[in-house]
Amino acid sequence: MRPLGLALIALAVLIPVYWFAPIASERDPVALFSQYLGAAALILMGINQFVATRAPGLEIVFGPLDRIYVLHKWLGVIALIAMGLHDIIDADMNGLRGGVLSGIAEDIGEISLYGLMILILASVITFIPYHLWKWSHRIIGVFFFLGAFHFFFIAKPFSNFDPLGLYVSAFCILGIVSYIWMSVVRPMAPRGHRYEVDLVRRVGGLTELVLLPKGGGMRHKPGQFAFLSIDGGGLGEEHPFTLSGAPTDDRVLRFSIKDLGDYTDRLQRTVQPGMDAIVSGPFGHFSMPRGRDPxxxxxxxxxxxxxxxxxxxxxxxxxxxxxxxxxxxxxxxxxxxxxxxxxxxxxxxxxxxxxxxxxxxxxxxxxxxxxxxxxxxxxxxxxxxxxxxxxxxxxxxxxxxxxxxxxxFEEFEMRTGIGLQSLAVWLWDRGKYEVVKRVSRQTEPAE
Missing domain, CATH: 3.40.50.80 (Nucleotide-binding domain of ferredoxin-NADP reductase (FNR) module)
Known part of the structure; x- marks a missing residue:
């Protein structure tokens, strides 16, 4: 991840402190801190929805797409922690008047919180099957929308039209627009480069696909990857694969795919020459340097x-x-x-x-x-x-x-955990070590 992108995210989360600080002298600072945590969670979730769009220019700011996946995961985890603390720390303040929807917004906030907590946790618990995770991940934006509704209409010590309200609202709108783009507009819009499967062959334990362009085709550099989807055979969902062929003038593409899950298993069994394919990309900066260094x-x-x-x-x-x-x-x-x-x-x-x-x-x-x-x-x-x-x-x-x-190297994984399994193993080993140590002390002969 690029330092520039991380710095911009940190700045986006810290800027509201400028407006929250003066309010602290007039209101309960603990409750106000809880409200700040809720606002920070919305800001992080809005940014997270945006980086998921793979919009042009994101790699310039945040780094290669593989690093953006890692960033996407940790933004979700940090937002989850902020939301949890916001719920634990009482955010109610005396003397606030809400609108007619403030009571409903309170209840919707609870629904949003627990919905996002479940779905974000499901994203980092890697033993959940990919297809179930993928389906559940698509509705995170719905719960984010409910969280934004909660912010817009809940009773708070500032107006939505104050600078602070407008600032947080902007990130809510960014997240909602990004979600609508990804879930509604993008699937219907023309995307990627159209190709036709020309050759399918087994190479050891890999399935090799050679694709011919149906149009201009895609330019790429050695070492880059692209998202591939194939019409028919239940292969329409796009998945990232490394391009195993060097760039050619006619823009023919080659993928070499290992059977590592449901999708790739179905692909190696059902893909046939003549099928249409869509390739989106290329992505990644895993490329050779210039010069004569070894x-x-x-x-x-x-x-x-x-x-x-x-x-x-x-x-x-x-x-x-x-x-x-x-x-x-x-x-x-x-x-x-x-x-x-x-x-x-x-x-x-x-x-x-x-x-x-x-x-x-x-x-x-x-x-x-x-x-x-x-x-x-x-x-x-x-x-x-x-x-x-x-x-x-x-x-x-x-x-x-x-x-x-x-x-x-590239962090070429769509899903990764957050170290919970390693922590559990460490705690288990540590516990066994303490038990053995105590037993050995008890059995030592007295001097």
């Missing part, structure tokens, strides 16, 4: 897909030495191994190294540094694969001199 590419499993596009784009391009580590667990059919070996033969600067864990081989930071001749500080490292592997390699390489800014 590069390390690490693709684990289906994480090899962006490096297929990287490797194809090397022809005729001057680069420094590149080491591609392809980490697999297969014994026989390794997807794209033959294609990558051919590319490594054609491009002098590219070296392919297959790391097969089924043969007892593991990629470590020590090996990478050794293969680079000990000079890791000047290298760029690109990683696409499992999160635990990424964290282990990154921490090891940073300790050996790699700059954090030269370790490139």
């Amino acid at each position: 590069q390390v590419w690490i693709g684990a499993g289906v994480g090899i897909t962006p490096f297929l596009a990287f490797a194809e784009s090397l022809k005729g391009r001057e680069t420094g030495p590149i080491k591609l580590y392809y980490c697999v667990r297969e014994r026989d059919d390794i997807p794209y191994a033959v294609e990558l070996e051919r590319l490594a033969e054609e491009v002098d600067t590219l070296e392919l190294i297959i790391v097969n864990s089924s043969e007892g081989i593991r990629l470590t930071s020590d090996r990478i540094v050794s293969d680079l001749g000990g000079d890791v500080a000047n290298a760029h490292v690109f990683f696409c694969g499992p999160v635990p592997m990424r964290k282990a390699l990154k921490s090891g390489l940073l300790l050996k001199g790699l700059k954090a800014s030269r370790f490139h």
Whole structure:
């Protein structure tokens, strides 16, 4: 996430303090603080609805789309905490007169609060099936609208037409308009680039799709991803996939998709040549740097897909030495191994190294540094694969001199938790440790 975007969000939440502070001298400051928390939650939710639109320019302010997904999650979590505290801390003030709808607004606020709490929690509890989460996530905007109604008509120590009221109302309107755009206008409006499925084939455990443009097509850079939806076969819902082919003049696209869930399972069983497809994008900034600094590419499993596009784009391009580590667990059919070996033969600067864990081989930071001749500080490292592997390699390489800014990766996950499972495991292990320690103390022989 870009510091600029985070700073703007923090500023948006803090600006109301300027108007709330003078009111504190005349009203109950505790109740006023509760009202501020409610306003801050609405501001965060309004921003969150907006960043979900994937509007042009968002990546410039907030960073690549994968980071925006992470931002989207944490904005929801922080808004949830603010809403919870707003409900716990009494916000009622004596001497306030509300309009005819203030009583209804009070009840609607409770409905909005608990509805948003349930749906936001459902978003970070990752064992809930994707299709159920996706359906429930669509109605968050309805409860946000109820929260905005609560703000507009509840009794409060300022008017909706005061600067403070207008300020918070603007974020409420931003969120409502964004939700209407995403749920009503966008599905009916022409979107994306129209394509036709030209080729479907199985490559190891992956389904490869080659798409031909039905019109101008889409320009992209190696390493970027796009949202794909296919007409028919229940595949109309768009999902993000990395483009595994390098850009071509005729704008033919290639996706290499692993069966990782309901949608991808249905896709590999039902997609056929001739089907129409819509591709939206491209997105992402996972791209090769210019210059002759050494590069390390690490693709684990289906994480090899962006490096297929990287490797194809090397022809005729001057680069420094590149080491591609392809980490697999297969014994026989390794997807794209033959294609990558051919590319490594054609491009002098590219070296392919297959790391097969089924043969007892593991990629470590020590090996990478050794293969680079000990000079890791000047290298760029690109990683696409499992999160635990990424964290282990990154921490090891940073300790050996790699700059954090030269370790490139994408948070390519639509849903992630907030660490509750890790916290539960830590608490369980800690509890077992304390029990064992107490038992050992009790059984120690007296001196």
